[in-house]
Amino acid sequence: MRYDQIPNTLFIKNRNNFVSKMKSNAIAILTSNDVKHTNADDVMGFAQNNDLFYLCGIDQEETILLMFPDAYKPENRAILFVKETNEQIKIWDGEKLTKSGASQVSGIDRVEWFHDFEKLLQLIAFEADGFYLGHNEHIKRVTHNQQTQQDRMINWCKEKYPLHSYHRAAKITRELRQIKSDQELIFIKKAAEISIDGFYRVLKATKPDIKEYEIEAELTYSLTKAGGTRHAFKPIVASGKNACALHYNANDDICDEGDMILIDFGVCYANYNSDTTRCIPVNGKFSERQKEVYNAVLYCLQKGSKLLKPGVIASDYEAEMAKLVESQLVKLGLLKLVDVNAQDPDKPLYKKYFMHGTAHHLGLDVHDVGLYSRPLEAGMVLTCEPGIYIPEEGIGCRLENDYLITENGNINLTEAMPIEIDDIEKLMQA
Numbered sequence: 001m002r003y004d005q006i007p008n009t010l011f012i013k014n015r016n017n018f019v020s021k022m023k024s025n026a027i028a029i030l031t032s033n034d035v036k037h038t039n040a041d042d043v044m045g046f047a048q049n050n051d052l053f054y055l056c057g058i059d060q061e062e063t064i065l066l067m068f069p070d071a072y073k074p075e076n077r078a079i080l081f082v083k084e085t086n087e088q089i090k091i092w093d094g095e096k097l098t099k100s101g102a103s104q105v106s107g108i109d110r111v112e113w114f115h116d117f118e119k120l121l122q123l124i125a126f127e128a129d130g131f132y133l134g135h136n137e138h139i140k141r142v143t144h145n146q147q148t149q150q151d152r153m154i155n156w157c158k159e160k161y162p163l164h165s166y167h168r169a170a171k172i173t174r175e176l177r178q179i180k181s182d183q184e185l186i187f188i189k190k191a192a193e194i195s196i197d198g199f200y201r202v203l204k205a206t207k208p209d210i211k212e213y214e215i216e217a218e219l220t221y222s223l224t225k226a227g228g229t230r231h232a233f234k235p236i237v238a239s240g241k242n243a244c245a246l247h248y249n250a251n252d253d254i255c256d257e258g259d260m261i262l263i264d265f266g267v268c269y270a271n272y273n274s275d276t277t278r279c280i281p282v283n284g285k286f287s288e289r290q291k292e293v294y295n296a297v298l299y300c301l302q303k304g305s306k307l308l309k310p311g312v313i314a315s316d317y318e319a320e321m322a323k324l325v326e327s328q329l330v331k332l333g334l335l336k337l338v339d340v341n342a343q344d345p346d347k348p349l350y351k352k353y354f355m356h357g358t359a360h361h362l363g364l365d366v367h368d369v370g371l372y373s374r375p376l377e378a379g380m381v382l383t384c385e386p387g388i389y390i391p392e393e394g395i396g397c398r399l400e401n402d403y404l405i406t407e408n409g410n411i412n413l414t415e416a417m418p419i420e421i422d423d424i425e426k427l428m429q430a
Contacts, residue, residue: 001059002227003187003270008107010183011057014176015078018055019069021172026070027125028132028169029157030055031149032063045230049150050364051134051173053271056080056106060097062114065106068124075110076124084113130165131157137170140367174369178361179379185404187272188363188381189413191228192402194267195274196417198222202263203418203427208282212237212251215263223267232266232273232366239282243396244389246356255282260290262396266366273366275383276414277400284428286421290395293388294421296328297397300386301419304358305401308382309409314359314372321358325386326350334390358386362402380405381413 022028030052036044048059056065062083071077080103085096099111112120134150158166180188201218215237223231238248239255243262255261259282266275279294281287286294304321326348329335335349343349361368362381376382382405387398399419403410418424 002229005105006057006187006270007183008057008105010181011055011105012107013181015055015067017176018169018172019067021175022067022069022132023130023167024070025128026068026130026132026165026167027121027128028065028067029121029153030065030134030169031153032058032061034149035061047230048271049134050177050271050369051169054173054177054364056108058082058097058102058106059271064114064117065108066117066121068128070128071124072127073124078108078110079120080106080108080111081114081117081120082111084115125161125164128164130167131161132167132169132172133157134169134173137168137174138365138367138369170369174371177363177368178370178374179377180363180381180404181379184272184363185381187270188274188402191232191267191269191272191274192276192413193416194223194226194228194269195265195276196414197226198265198267199263199276199278199417200427203280203424204430206255206261206280206282206284206428208255208257210255210282212239212242212253212255212261215255215261216251219263219265226267227269229268229271232268232275235266236262236264236277238262238264238396241391241394241396243279243398244391244394245396246389257283258287260286260294260395260397262398264398264400271364273362273364274402274414275362275366275400276402276417277385277398278417278419278424279397279399280424280428285425289393290397291421292332293390293395293397294399296332297386297388297399298419300324300328301384301399301401304386305384305403305410305412308359308376308384308403308405310376310378310405310407312376314376317359318357321386322348322350322354325354325388329353329388332388334388353388353390354386355389356387359384376405378405378407 033049064081066079082102083096102111133154198219205218216235234249236249237251239261240259242248262279264277307317359382361370385400389396402413
């Protein structure tokens with residue numbers, strides 16, 4: 001693996017926390033993600049089911065975690081199933097985890113082969129009254145039109161054991177995963193450090209007529225050299241008018257003299273993510289109008305990020321952020337105060353230039369799991385990312401940092417990434 005082995009005490013603690021919230025006499029089953037295919041005999045890069053990874057640390061396909069804390073036999077209380085290596089796999093793909101290796105990574109004593117799962121489950125299933133099964137429970141989930149390994153497990157269990165009760169494992173993991181442990185914060189901070197190094201490379205490389213994908217290449221080089229697993233998401237390198245498309249990531253345009261580039265990017269390290277956004281001038285010097293818009297967004301970021309503290313509800317925070325952006329739109333001459341005062345509150349005028357939320361949880365997923373009805377607590381990690389988009393002027397600006405919530409407010413984990421106009425211009429012109 002590209003990252004140092006994570007102490008299995010993290011996963012042991014996570015499992016203990018999980019089983020403490022289970023109903024009595026129930027079995028929890030978490031499965032790995034599928035390997036996704038492209039065409040012919042090729043596959044996409046593998047990304048683990050993060051609930052499974054959170055509980056056992058195994059970063060390999062064809063993995064199942066079974067937890068039955070009330071099992072009569074102690075050896076049945078935690079069983080890890082992993083893929084068995086055969087000679088063909090060794091020749092073509094290399095070794096997979098051995099049983100002892102999987103035990104060392106996860107801290108689980110009993111490890112069995114993946115293909116033995118069904119017969120071993122049958123030996124203990126009728127002791128239990130119910131099952132906890134995993135599912136992709138996220139408001140922005142993209143698996144609703146695809147059948148996943150988790151979906152197949154749900155269907156199989158309900159067919160095989162129809163009279164058991166069924167419960168949602170994700171309801172427990174979303175509660176636990178929102179609060180990051182000290183060990184998890186090490187990896188999030190490492191991802192942020194790699195992002196910062198990548199941004200410095202971008203500042204040195206950017207010049208008129210550079211292709212957007214060349215800037216993406218600088219970020220890719222930086223994260224790969226530092227041992228990052230992958231981009232946290234496909235980077236957005238959007239010059240000029242492209243920055244007004246929120247999820248633009250074709251990255252195939254030319255960066256023209258006089259344009260500003262919006263760069264939204266993140267690093268995945270040890271399965272934990274960073275998520276940052278910066279805007280820079282192609283020629284190393286912001287125009288006066290670019291400065292006005294940039295400073296307006298920076299003001300919202302600096303003021304709005306202070307609102308991220310314990311006890312705050314996401315909806316209240318977003319309402320305050322909207323007011324901050326709205327006031328800046330008036331100062332920029334994009335909205336008139338008289339019109340704002342007379343607007344329909346259900347159709348606020350600011351949404352013409354600012355149409356997205358500004359904070360999301362960050363962790364094993366870039367848009368990490370959790371309910372936004374839960375007040376912020378110490379140990380949560382969130383982004384803050386206000387923006388202003390003016391298509392008619394070809395200017396889109398968004399600035400984003402990552403913040404750790406503490407008892408007394410928050411800590412900016414991306415403080416070292418240049419953001420002030422003077423600093424960016426000096427570094428680009430050096």
